[in-house]
Amino acid sequence: MKDLFASLYNKVLSFFHQAESKDKESAKDVACNRLKLVLMQDRTNLSPAIMERMRNELIDLLSKYLELDRELLDLNLAQEDDQMALMLSIPVIRAKDEKEIEEILKAEDEEKNKESQEEDDDENNDTDSQEDNFEEEDDDDDFSSDDDGEENVDIEEDNDENIEEIEDNETK
Amino acid sequence: MTGRVIVITSGKGGVGKTTTSANIGTALAKAGNKVVLIDTDIGLRNLDLLLGLENRIVYTIVDVVEERCKLRQALVKDKKNPNLSLLAAAQTRDKTSVNADQLKDICEQLKKKYDFILVDCPAGIEQGFQNAVAGASEAIVVTTPEMSAVRDADRIIGLLEAREEIESYKLLLNRVRPNLIESNDMMSVEDVVEILSAELIGVIPEDTGIITSTNKGEPIVNDDESLAGQAYRNVARRIMGEDVPFLDLRQPKGFVEKIKNLFTKLKGKV
Numbered sequence: 001m002k003d004l005f006a007s008l009y010n011k012v013l014s015f016f017h018q019a020e021s022k023d024k025e026s027a028k029d030v031a032c033n034r035l036k037l038v039l040m041q042d043r044t045n046l047s048p049a050i051m052e053r054m055r056n057e058l059i060d061l062l063s064k065y066l067e068l069d070r071e072l073l074d075l076n077l078a079q080e081d082d083q084m085a086l087m088l089s090i091p092v093i094r095a096k097d098e099k100e101i102e103e104i105l106k107a108e109d110e111e112k113n114k115e116s117q118e119e120d121d122d123e124n125n126d127t128d129s130q131e132d133n134f135e136e137e138d139d140d141d142d143f144s145s146d147d148d149g150e151e152n153v154d155i156e157e158d159n160d161e162n163i164e165e166i167e168d169n170e171t172k
Numbered sequence: 173m174t175g176r177v178i179v180i181t182s183g184k185g186g187v188g189k190t191t192t193s194a195n196i197g198t199a200l201a202k203a204g205n206k207v208v209l210i211d212t213d214i215g216l217r218n219l220d221l222l223l224g225l226e227n228r229i230v231y232t233i234v235d236v237v238e239e240r241c242k243l244r245q246a247l248v249k250d251k252k253n254p255n256l257s258l259l260a261a262a263q264t265r266d267k268t269s270v271n272a273d274q275l276k277d278i279c280e281q282l283k284k285k286y287d288f289i290l291v292d293c294p295a296g297i298e299q300g301f302q303n304a305v306a307g308a309s310e311a312i313v314v315t316t317p318e319m320s321a322v323r324d325a326d327r328i329i330g331l332l333e334a335r336e337e338i339e340s341y342k343l344l345l346n347r348v349r350p351n352l353i354e355s356n357d358m359m360s361v362e363d364v365v366e367i368l369s370a371e372l373i374g375v376i377p378e379d380t381g382i383i384t385s386t387n388k389g390e391p392i393v394n395d396d397e398s399l400a401g402q403a404y405r406n407v408a409r410r411i412m413g414e415d416v417p418f419l420d421l422r423q424p425k426g427f428v429e430k431i432k433n434l435f436t437k438l439k440g441k442v
Contacts, residue, residue, distance in 0.1 A: 012435070026356035032363050035319050039326050039367065 040077050043084070051075065058088065064104050067093040175206075175283040178290050178411070179308035181332075183324030185295030187316045188346040191382060193292040194222040195401070196312075198391040199408035201256035205287040208247065210259045210278070212304040213294040214269055217261035223250060224389020225258055234262035234269045236278065243281055252394075257286075267299050272306035279307025288411075297331060305332070311341040312373060317348060317359040326368055342373035344407065349378045350421040374407035376400050377421045 046054075055075045062068060069091040076087045096104075180193045193209055201207040211219035214234065220226045231246035236259070243259075250256035259278070262269060275291075282289045293304035305311070311332050315325035325343070332338045345361055352358035359367075361375050379400035385392040392401040393408075399421065406416045 028353070028356045028359050028363065031319050031359050032367065035322055035359075035367055038319075038323060042323065042326065043330070 044077055046077075062090065064096075064108075065101055066090075066095050069093055173284060173287070175286045175289055176310060177279045177283060177308045178288065178310045178312060179293055179305050180290060180312045180314060181293035181301065181304065181328055182295065182314040182321070183297060183328040184315075184321045187314050187321050188376070188382075189295070189314050190218050190222055190292055191386070192312070192314050192344060192346065192376075192404075193290050194219060195391045195393045195404040196408050196411065197256060197288070197290050198223075198250075198253065199393040199405045200288050200290075200411065201250070201253045202393065202405075203408060203412065204255065205412070206255050206285070207288045207290065208257045208259060208282050208286050210275075210282075210289065210291045211261040212270070212275065212291055212300060214261045214300070215263065215266045216294065217263050219292050220248075220258060220260050221389060222386055222391065223256075223258060225250065225260075226389070229258075229260045232260045232262040233278070234265050237270050237274045243278065267294065267303070270303055272303045275303050276307040297327065301328075301331070305335060305338065309337055309339050311338055312344050313341055313370065314344045314346055315364065315368075316346050317353070317361070317364055319359075322359070322364055322367060329368060329370060341370065343368060343370040344374045344376065345372065346376045347378045348375055348421060354422070372418075373410050374403060375418055375421065376403045376407075377419075 055073065058075070059068060059070060059073060072091045074087075074089040077084060180189050180196070182189050190211075190213070193211075197207050197209040209219060209223075210233065211217050212233070213219075217232075220229055225248050228248050230248075231241040233246065235241045236243050236246045246259055247257040248260065250258070279289055279291070289307075291304045291308055294300035313325050313328055313332070315321045329341065332341045343365065345364055348361065349358055353360045361372070365372050377399050379392065379398060381392055381395060381398045382400060385395065385398075391404075392398050393404045395401045399419065403419055403421075406419065409416045
């Protein structure tokens with residue numbers, strides 16, 4: 001008898017709590033989140049394609065000095081009070097050692113010198129060849145770093161912990 | 173005397189710019205200020221209807237600009253309140269009939285004789301908006317707690333911030349439905365203020381009385397019983413510099429709500 005009452009009571013309760021028990025994201029939260037995202041885009045005028053390009057260029061730049069996890073890289077614009085901030089979160093696999101960096105920079109300098117000599121070339125061709133070279137360089141780094149990584153234990157750091165955050169402030 | 177020129181704008185249509193203009197104007201006039209309302213929605217004029225002045229309009233803003241009449245001839249006095257005047261928009265012309273400089277000039281002239289010049293802006297961000305904003309130094313951005321209205325308000329705020337002559341802008345949140353906010357189905361006042369990061373000057377509840385007041389050509393601020401009317405009167409007082417607390421818009425709860433609450437409390441104890 002007591003159980004019967006208890007179950008009845010619970011049923012009545014659950015009836016009145018139907019709305020609350022649906023613990024899904026409320027319409028209000030969905031609206032707020034969607035709005036925040038869309039306003040961010042409205043305010044910056046940066047298209048997804050441009051953002052993607054910026055992301056890739058940043059990776060290329062930083063890859064010269066650090067071995068990065070490209071897949072997990074996260075680039076976002078966020079609103080903080082009155083300022084807009086560029087939030088960049090990059091998992092660093094390891095920092096490259098000086099020798100590697102020197103090699104890359106040297107190769108880059110040589111490339112630049114070569115380009116300045118080949119001034120007859122079309123501008124478009126120039127930029128194309130530059131981009132191609134960049135990609136090749138990156139691939140080489142990845143291979144060479146694997147070998148060196150085992151020797152340089154000092155520099156190798158934990159994958160998960162080492163997340164670099166770079167914040168660039170832009171005016172609104 | 174130097175009056176204050178305040179533009180009432182929103183970006184999106186249908187959020188209550190004209191209703192807001194009519195009510196704030198009437199409330200300011202009732203409080204003893206000399207007020208002119210300018211309808212800049214040329215081709216789609218409505219402010220005259222909301223004030224019940226549609227039969228009294230002889231000259232419009234276009235007549236003033238094209239020098240068919242003097243500015244003071246085109247000002248239509250309100251039926252009840254001699255402190256309130258309307259400069260109507262022309263219905264048969266379009267928004268290119270008046271330019272920004274001409275509107276600025278009209279505002280400058282009116283500033284000398286009136287305390288407040290409220291400019292009712294057309295929807296959109298094109299020429300009509302640029303004209304309406306031209307003579308103003310303050311702005312009230314009207315929005316509702318809906319995504320499209322908030323997005324458009326954000327755009328308008330961006331445009332207002334880019335204009336040096338606009339010294340300040342405030343947010344007026346219209347058509348707020350407290351019961352939907354309470355059930356988390358609608359963005360709250362705080363949400364909208366946070367997203368737009370703008371200062372709030374008023375929160376107006378959704379009120380069916382607005383429909384009847386529009387039908388009668390009688391602004392709802394004249395109805396002492398109405399909550400929306402009270403909210404608009406408070407906005408007018410804030411414009412005049414008073415520090416007025418925001419109304420508690422929650423309606424008294426019905427029987428079912430009370431029972432629900434009782435069960436919520438019981439569940440907490442069990």
